[in-house]
Amino acid sequence: MERDKLRKSLRLRKGGPTLEFITILPLVFFMCLFVWQFCVAGMAVMELQAHVKKVAREVTTMGEKEAEKVGKKSFADTDNYYLYDLEVKKDAGEVIVKADLRIDYVFLPSLGSFSYETEARAPLVQ
Numbered sequence: 001m002e003r004d005k006l007r008k009s010l011r012l013r014k015g016g017p018t019l020e021f022i023t024i025l026p027l028v029f030f031m032c033l034f035v036w037q038f039c040v041a042g043m044a045v046m047e048l049q050a051h052v053k054k055v056a057r058e059v060t061t062m063g064e065k066e067a068e069k070v071g072k073k074s075f076a077d078t079d080n081y082y083l084y085d086l087e088v089k090k091d092a093g094e095v096i097v098k099a100d101l102r103i104d105y106v107f108l109p110s111l112g113s114f115s116y117e118t119e120a121r122a123p124l125v126q
Contacts, residue, residue, distance in 0.1 A: 037106050041116075044081035048101045049118055051075050055088065056122040059095045064088050071097070080104050084115065095122045 055071035062070065068088040075083040085100040097120045102113040 033107050040080045040106055041103050044101055044103050045116055045118075047076075048083070048099055048116065049120075051083075052097050052099045052118055052120040053122075055086070056095050056097045056120040059088060059090075059097070059122070060125050064090055080106055090124060093124050095124050096120075097122075
């Protein structure tokens, strides 16, 4: 009697793991997309911060306008992010470099992009 109840309950639960797998699969997929977008944004931010610091150091060897021009050309644009604007200023004995980066949404390009702004300051050596 006990065995019959067990067999009947097992027959009723047949396909349960498959259903659970199918419902969890989209969640895992979207988590992977989110992690990929986060990695792309992290790489873009780190690259921009290093680039802005480099341009701030180069202002002492080049002129202000020339460093800005070289800084705009030398940033490596990718399919997922690009340098939107770079501005170099001298103010009160220091150099201020401001940059604006646009990061595209990796899996939803129709949404456009979001921006990240940063600045670096360096003392002006004369």
